[in-house]
Amino acid sequence: MQIKFQAAAITGSSRGMGRQIAVKFAKEGVKTIAIHYRAGKSDAGVTFSLIEEPGALGVLVQGDVAETIAAEKRADQAEQKLGSYGFFGDL
Numbered sequence: 001m002q003i004k005f006q007a008a009a010i011t012g013s014s015r016g017m018g019r020q021i022a023v024k025f026a027k028e029g030v031k032t033i034a035i036h037y038r039a040g041k042s043d044a045g046v047t048f049s050l051i052e053e054p055g056a057l058g059v060l061v062q063g064d065v066a067e068t069i070a071a072e073k074r075a076d077q078a079e080q081k082l083g084s085y086g087f088f089g090d091l
Contacts, residue, residue, distance in 0.1 A: 015047070
């Protein structure tokens, strides 16, 4: 797989399929990844550790993305935490 983007925000990435996607992206060269979780902070921490192994920079983002305003706040939060890495610069 050839991934052309350098940043990703993955909702529900604290476990299961979301975690698998985050780890795959990190292994394929995505440099910055926002790991979203609603309630499972410890699970999100595991995902965070797994994406760091291949060299990705991560940030944990907590919230309920089912609500539009909350989802926008989570995106802003991720962008602020990742700052100079241009998280959403190409969108």
